[in-house]
Amino acid sequence: MELMLVYAAVFIGGLILFERVTGIVANHFQRSSALNYRLKLLQGTEDSLSVFKGMVRERALDYDRGGFKLLVRLRRLFAQSGLKINALRLAIYTPVIAALVWLLLTYFGVSTIPAIILVILFLTALPLIIMMRVRGARMRKFIAQLPGTLDVVTRSLSAGHPLPISISLVSRELPDPIGTEFGMLSDELTYGTDLNDAMLNMIERVGAEDLKLLAISMSVQRGTGGNFVEILENLANVIRERAILRAKVRALSAEGRITAIMMSAFPFGLYFMISTLSPTYFDPVWASGYANVVFTIAFCVMFVGNYILYRLVNFDF
Known part of the structure; x- marks a missing residue:
């Protein structure tokens, strides 16, 4: 399974590198550079x-x-x-990202039906997140x-x-x-x-x-x-x-935003640290049969908490 993840990561890295190189070469050979x-x-x-x-x-x-x-x-x-709408790029990246998410979920022991639902949710949420970030x-x-x-x-x-x-x-x-x-x-x-x-x-x-x-x-x-x-x-x-x-407000709220980011990342960092130091620590959780329920509830609670943190450190003005 680890070897498949490595292959998937190498494939995605090669795909991104190829696209960047072709873009640079195409821009280099343009007849003249336009301002916009x-x-x-x-x-x-x-x-x-x-x-x-x-x-x-x-x-x-x-x-x-x-x-x-x-x-x-x-x-x-x-x-x-x-x-811009690019059907070819969409057709390439969608199955690659879906396969990578599927491999990650399989690696963590998620069963087939929840894994399919999570892949669909991820493929739905990722374009929205990207568009919102790029729009901002x-x-x-x-x-x-x-x-x-x-x-x-x-x-x-x-x-x-x-x-x-x-x-x-x-x-x-x-x-x-x-x-x-x-x-x-x-x-x-x-x-x-x-x-x-x-x-x-x-x-x-x-x-x-x-x-x-x-x-x-x-x-x-x-x-x-x-x-x-x-x-x-x-x-x-x-x-x-x-x-x-706006710049003054962002400067004054910088400490709160960094704190919110650290609090959001802390559970994942703690999980990977414990898994690295003691690989068998979470085995009773996986063996209990309730791991999917526990993680689903935990992610829902984290989502609500992260939304509250976001509202606390982002201001409308």
């Missing part, structure tokens, strides 16, 4: 409409927002993560870029350019994720979408709370008038101050 993903797709073609439609399909943005609520939320989560990182990067982006827009407006030209300038001069998102915003404006609707679509694609402030500012300015440059400058300052406050 949208500009990379536009290289060598003038059909920007087909590029825009392709990006919409890649991120599963072409869905009915009035459909089944759970499916709508899942597709919104996928769109906001910035990931992408949103943080977008928010960090947003004040500088507003500065670019205000300088362009001060130079006499109209707003669509200023948005197009951002899409050409800034990297991902904000470059591609403003590029899609520019495409929607080019193809006749109203500015308010285009901003709502970008909020749907990104999900950042600070972006809603920009949409509201644009909507109010269009309805009541006023100095739009001054509005954007004040909004950029507000977003910067919010970022500073």
